[in-house]
Amino acid sequence: MPLPKMPTKPAALLSPKDYPKAEKGKSVKTDKPEPKLVAVPQQPLATKPAAKIASPVVAKLPAAPSRAKTPAVKAEKPVASKAKSAESRVKSGTSRAADKSGVTKLFVLDTNVLMHDPSSLFRFEEHDVYLPMITLEELDDHKKGMSEVARNARQVSRSLDALVGDIDHHEIEQGIALSKLGNKDAKGHLYFQTKLQTASLPAGLPQGKADNQILTVVRALEADQPGRPVVLVSKDINMRIKARALGLPAEDYFNDHVLEDSDLLYSGIVQLPEDFWNKHGKGVETWQENKNGLSTTFYRITGPLIPSLLVNQFVYLEPNNGEASFYGQVRQINGKTAVLQTLRDYGHAKHSVWGITSRNREQNFALNLLMDPECDFVTLLGQAGTGKTLLALAAGLAQVLETKTYNEIIVTRVTVPVGEDIGFLPGTEEEKMSPWMGAFDDNLEVLNKSDNDAGDWGRAATQDLIRSRIKIKSLNFMRGRTFVNKFLIIDEAQNLTPKQVKTLVTRAGPGTKIICLGNIAQIDTPYLTEGSSGLTYVVDRFKGWAHSGHVTLARGERSRLADHASEIL
Incomplete structure (x- = not known):
């Protein structure tokens, strides 16, 4: 159909004459009569242009403030999300799950968790704890001894007796607030199994076994509370495997873990960057002090590395361009400034300790801690053959028999056998402990042979003198004791629980120095791991204290055979 003529002005009405007629032989198909056809397009032509002209003007007025507000709203959202993510990192994994879903979990505790901690x-924050009746039965079986x-x-x-002492049966069924005894972090409730829980387990599982009864309780709780996560917590690996095989959620007890990865454990040593003095040498203050007849140099420095340092941490710089190496120890940290002290070189023969000199950098750091009278607590970690016991014994003998700083050396260790137990040992306390102290006897023999000028008679007399100043004590009789002016060596400390370490360290009286030795890769105590060992616990808790220090010995010095075996086996 041909188009009509263009209108002369906006919103002008077109007459029927303006539409050209169709050619002969061609029909123009229209659904409506011609007058109505003209009237229909007239109204849109009159209204649509007016709406199009008016709408941009009206829309521009509110558009400007809306665009101005939009960036402000977008800028606030990331700030809120960052704050929320920072809070979630502080909380445990169970807390994050509760925050997202809004439903707290119900943790069913195995007996070994309670006996372990x-x-x-x-320790479960806002979540609830459930104790099956068989758990209480097993606690009763293990309370003697x-x-x-x-x-x-016990x-x-x-x-548990303090929690349920003054409440009735109805309140027990409703749940007991775990914060009742003053534990403010415990915001959940404690539930006991007050009725028989029945659930279907595979027919091959013995129903009378305690582990299977706990699994039955977990399955029944899942059926009774379908909208709530029910999790079994157990230190028994086979128990967790069995639960997962049955489709039940199970977790290990992680609250006693100081670190998830042992590689993140504080080593006590930090290597300085090569441009350390360029960034930290501006305005450095240097002075010397005379301590114990030796001149010591101090440096007061400022720079970007200071916030990451800790008191009594060792620092070293070994340039590749042939310049002199620097070995120091952080003595003070005051805001953005730190005081570094140069070390005594125990690798030199004139500074030997009971005839022993350091063979590597880490051993020199360890001897500086062991011989420091201001350092009351020292921890030494390292694999077999790094010299932990030898250095501790040499430092103890030098400070007991030469400088008279301490009265005697006390040696103790955990009596955990590597293989099968050989049974009871006869004799006194020291005679019973002597088979466990073979490592000390070997090191004493090395220290006794270091004096070549004494002769056989002189070495025998020295050995008798040493034996008279070394006392071997059992760990079982440490509770309630107080050691005054003693040099206490705790060997194989990786087999201690955090509670046992606390018991030993709190035995220290005035003038006592405690040294903890161990290798967290050789743990023989059941249910202890590298992350939950008492040695890992004290290393992490004591770091940064002005009267404690830690060194991780890295290089073995026992023999090439022992070093090679440590690497390949």
């Missing part, structure tokens, strides 16, 4: 009832497990079982029983 008596305070585990109060003087072992650590028996003590923990402590759990006392805590």
Whole structure:
């Protein structure tokens, strides 16, 4: 159909004459009569241009403030999300799950969790804790005796008795607030199994076994509370495997873990960057002090590395361009400034300790800590053959027999066998402990042979003198004791629990120095790992204290055979 003529002005009405007629032989198909056809397009032509002209003018007025507000709203959202993510990093994994879903979890505790950590009832933050009746039965079976497990079982029983002491049966069924005893971090409730829980397990599982009864309780709780996560917590690996095989969620007890990865453990040593003095040498203050007849140099420095340093941490710089190396120790940290002290070189023969000189950098750091009278607590970690026991004994003998700083050396260790137990040992306390102290006897023999000028008679007299000043004590009889002016060596400390380490360290009286030795890669105590060992616990908690120090010995010095075996086996 031909188009009509163009209108002369906006919103002008077109007459029927303006539409050209169709050619002959060609029909123009229209659905409506011609007058109505003209009237229909007239209204849109009159209204649409007016709407198009008016709408941009009206829309521009509110558009400007809306665009101005939009960036402000977008800028606030990332700030809120960052703050929320920072809070979630502080909380545990269970707390994050509760924050997202809004539903707290119900943790069913195995007996070994309670016997491993008596305070585990109060370690689950806002989540609830459920104790099956068989768990209480097993606690009752293990409460007798003087072992650590028996003590923990009795402590759990006392805590449970304090929680349920003054409430009735109805309140027990409703749940007991775990914050009742003053544990403010425990915001959940404690539930007991007050009725028989029945659930279907595979027919091959013995129903009378305690582990299977706990699994039955977990399955029944899942059925009773379908909208709530029910998780079994156990230190038994096979128990967790069995639970997962049955489709039940199970977790290890991680609250006692100081670190998830042992590689993140504080080493006590930091290597300085090659441009350290360029960035930290401006305005450096230097002075010397005379301590114990030796001149020591101090440096007061400022720079970007200072916030990452800790007191008594060792620093070193070994340039590749042939310049002199620097070995120091952080003595003070005041805001943005730190005081570094140069070290005594125990690798030189004139500075030998009971005839022993350091063979590598880490051993020199360790001897500086062991011979420092201001350092009351020292921890030494390292693989077999790094010289932990030898250095500690040499430093102890030098400070007991030569400088008279301490009265005697006390040696103790955990009596955990590597293989099968050989049974009871006869004799006194020291005679019973002597088979466990073979490592000290070997090192004493090395130290006794270091004096070549004494002769056989002189070495025998020295050995008798040394034996008279070294006392071997059992760990089982340490509770309640106080050691004054003693040099206490705790060997194989990686087999201690955090509670046992606390018991030993709190025995220290005035003038006592405690040295903890161990290798966290050789843990023989059941349920202890590298992250939950007492040695890892004290290394992490004591770092940065002005009267403690730690060194991780890296290089083995026992023999080339021992070093090669440590690498390949």
